[in-house]
Amino acid sequence: MTRKWLIKDGTFAVLHQEQTVIRGYMLIEGDRITYIGQERPEGVEGAETFDGKGLLFLPGLINTHGHAAMSLLRGYGDDMVLQEWLQQKMWPMEAKFTGEDVRWGTALSVIEMLKSGTTTFLDMYDHMDQVASVVEQSGIRAVLTRGVIGLCPPEEQQRKLDEAVLFARNWHGKANGRITTMMSPHAPYTCPPDYIEKIVQAAHDLDLPLHTHMSETLAEVEQNVRDYGVRPAQHLLNLGLFSRPSLLAHAVHLTDEEIAMLAEHRVAVSHNPGSNLKLASGVARVPELLRAGVTVSLGTDGAASNNNLDMFEEIRLAALIHKGVTGDPTAIPAAEALRMGTEYGAKSLFLDETGVLAAGMKADFIALNLKQAHFLPKTDYISHAVYSAAGQDVEHVWVDGKQVVKSRECLTLDEEKILFEAQRAFEGLLAR
Amino acid sequence: MTRKWLIKDGTFAVLHQEQTVIRGYMLIEGDRITYIGQERPEGVEGAETFDGKGLLFLPGLINTHGHAAMSLLRGYGDDMVLQEWLQQKMWPMEAKFTGEDVRWGTALSVIEMLKSGTTTFLDMYDHMDQVASVVEQSGIRAVLTRGVIGLCPPEEQQRKLDEAVLFARNWHGKANGRITTMMSPHAPYTCPPDYIEKIVQAAHDLDLPLHTHMSETLAEVEQNVRDYGVRPAQHLLNLGLFSRPSLLAHAVHLTDEEIAMLAEHRVAVSHNPGSNLKLASGVARVPELLRAGVTVSLGTDGAASNNNLDMFEEIRLAALIHKGVTGDPTAIPAAEALRMGTEYGAKSLFLDETGVLAAGMKADFIALNLKQAHFLPKTDYISHAVYSAAGQDVEHVWVDGKQVVKSRECLTLDEEKILFEAQRAFEGLLAR
Structure with missing residues (x-):
């Protein structure tokens, strides 16, 4: 009954x-x-x-961009220049992540998210079966996607794509519908154009939305122009990405033309104010995006660049920083900021209930x-x-x-055990 | 023993x-x-x-600028243009504040501050005997100052100054030394020059430091230039304010010359990032101030423009926003932000223990x-x-x-009673 x-x-x-x-x-x-x-x-x-x-x-609350397992690297390298942070701290450790590490890192994040009021999160990472299993057990709602980086030989690209497709197919609609899936080329600067086209085709075949990082830093925008002659939004449009329902993470550096393009193609944006400030990426043009009719939601990004997963902080930052930076105290009123963390979050994840x-x-x-x-x-x-x-x-x-x-x-997870195991997993990564 | x-x-x-x-x-x-x-x-x-x-x-944690009783107006007018907010919302309500209102508003703030880790706060307000009495009872440490606005006839100016002097004399060193006092012209744009000079003289006579708002908004800087031919820092220097140990609240809009002047005269700054963002005042040049050797601490400002008194939030904002705005991820590292909320706070309040x-x-x-x-x-x-x-x-x-x-x-205050009385005080203000 x-x-x-x-x-x-x-x-x-x-x-x-x-x-x-x-x-x-x-x-x-x-x-x-x-x-x-x-x-x-x-x-x-x-x-x-x-x-x-x-x-x-x-x-x-709905967290529309993150990498849950990265909470294992919280506080492991702060206040550093982005490339040093990635190359000296994040990537060497992440290369050692096993499925077990992803399990405990994700569980640590899910506890933090649930207890701070997040009921749905998007996760883009690797070892996604582990992530899905934690989601299933915890009772949280999640949109899961195996993020693929294409800077590797074609066979490895294909293997990753097959893995992403298999994961998306296996888990879409599972856990009483609490789990849905997406397809994710990691970013225009980490995936060659033909690889992005393959991923878009797979999303068409599976009838799934797409998620990718775009224009987080000025440097990657400049690189895109150097490599492909166009800015990232035009590049992704040319590759067909916006022919599917799509969600872009960050989108900090946008021209007026790009904002109009995202609005026209109904592309959603996950604004990550805490991470963008901490990594000194800049301040996204959120008031302009909202005015153009773009759906803008909020994400924490991984805990290594935030450093918590408290969506109340992202909601408040969204309400505060755009006032301070534009000089307009009516920019993003309280109710609008709360909608970004709830209603617009659901829209960004193509969840209508x-x-x-x-x-x-x-x-x-x-x-x-x-x-x-x-x-x-x-x-x-x-x-x-x-x-x-x-x-x-x-x-x-x-x-x-x-x-x-x-x-x-x-009520659903064993907090004491997870805190213990997450610490142990981190120590294991340090020791390996 | x-x-x-x-x-x-x-x-x-x-x-x-x-x-x-x-x-x-x-x-x-x-x-x-x-x-x-x-x-x-x-x-x-x-x-x-x-x-x-x-x-x-x-x-x-040490909160170096605020108006504790204003927590009675938390959420009463947000997302408004500064002048409308002041003229339509804050000033009409504040004009009705009685000593009782200040008592309950201050008690509400002291509970919030103690429970969120603030052990010392600066308060600039009116009905300061009530504030001091709450401080005495609560066990918190405080630097208290009756802020005077000089836009009134000379007799009223004198009455307010006498009141400020009497308060400072009566309470300095009280509550086992937990209470110290300062003298406070409210701001260069609310106090005529000769009145500021009188207050500076009183501070000399009492051997007390001075506190004032300065250059919170661009408009007030422009007005200062129109009215007095110089920017606010030069104006205050001319009036002798920096001949005493001084603390400036906000100091958002500063030129390189003003930064050098504050450093030369060892003037401290209370940076209020949450309030400055919310009221769209702008982003203070904190990395430059610190580099010049200025002592920069942190304040919440009143709860009506923040809207909480959680100093962890100000510490985090100080660490985050200057990275995002300057593009330098090493701007204000974590330890420096924490010092701003603790050690530099004590220095700013001229407390050495x-x-x-x-x-x-x-x-x-x-x-x-x-x-x-x-x-x-x-x-x-x-x-x-x-x-x-x-x-x-x-x-x-x-x-x-x-x-x-x-x-x-x-342990020191009756939280349930104070929450009840603060709500009743707010309802009384609405009804009067």
């Missing part, structure tokens, strides 16, 4: 234009929200109730503990969630109608 | 150039740290011990709970504190050798 339960006396961030917050009731049946409103719904006499008093319910608190949607939502000094007075809860909150304010989390975090404890 | 107690098995952020963290012991006698080192100190046989395992000890974990210093320190996913693996704890932590990770807080927060509960 489908479980039916009612949250009463809650404050719900519905983010409607005219009314951002509703005080009242939310009904959940199985994996879906079936009612949300000020009045008690009809026909719920027998339903279990949950006391929502003192809690702010938000749609679960999460990211919003509304009847008919999947029951992916979180509850913040409002009985804290930094949430007073009771003025504007959306402002509080965006400008005052941190991941640690998340008290409870539900995904697909199931509670996965209760009173700040993760 | 002086209480003597020993923390064992702790990790201590000493922030030495060659070694940022020590694992071992810290001895506290009365209100002071008397030992810190890897080896167990001699002569502590009888001392109480405290298990420091799994905790990262940092110097208490707090801000550092070292023998001889006042025992103002905090402990972070390291047993959390976002603090793994055990790579670089300074990086974790700066790039991963939030105020909610603070488990315990001590000021002047006394524990004021224990297991995330404030």
